[in-house]
Amino acid sequence: MTKFRGFTDSETFTQLPDSFFHQLLNEIDDAAELKVTLYFLWRVAHMDGPFRVLTQADLGTKELGLSAEEIKLGLEKALKRRSLLKIRKEAVSYFLINSPRGRAAVEAIESGKWNPKTGGSALPLDRPNVFRMYEENIGPLTPLIADALKDAEELYQADWIADAIELAVTNNKRNWKYCEAILKRWKEEGRAEKQDRRDDKKSGEGRLDRKIEQLRKRSQK
16 A cells, blocks of 8 residues: 555645535445546536536546446446436437536537537646635635635636735735625726736725825824
8 A cells, every 4th residue: 555645735626515425425335436426526626618528438547546347337336326427429428427517518418509529528627726725815715605716716717716816915805705806897897917916906005005194193193
């Protein structure tokens, strides 16, 4: 057995649905099914696009530590349990997480509105971990904030969220509402990155200068 070196601060973390712990973790008694399910949740969480599908070829034996036959059996059990969905298109089998997004993808494929071949799977993206950034720069990650950040990832680019958090720290406005206001403005008005940074920084410095002046006047009374 190779000893694990431990998790690091620089890596990203994948969120798992509560139902995985409330139900699936207790019911799944096959290692192959468990590994396949976890791998799907990880891969899908790191893919872009409205619909996210994988094929059996996307499940590598090396990554999962399983043989091709074990992966096939794990898939079959996950499909039987309905934690995963399967649909065939042009002689290719596609697998999806049984979630609102996954079910919508199945309907889109069946109706011919979307073809997985033109927007299929992709390897996990190297992108900022907004959850870690929030905890390190703003504050504790509560369930409500985690949900808000997850929704934000669906609406905005990850680097936008990272920059909004950075501006909040620069302007000493360490709260999510401030970050969200920045993101909404960028989306509605368009983003001129350098000008935004100058304006927000200048605005923050101006408020700080006024506050200092007010305190100075009070001390002289």
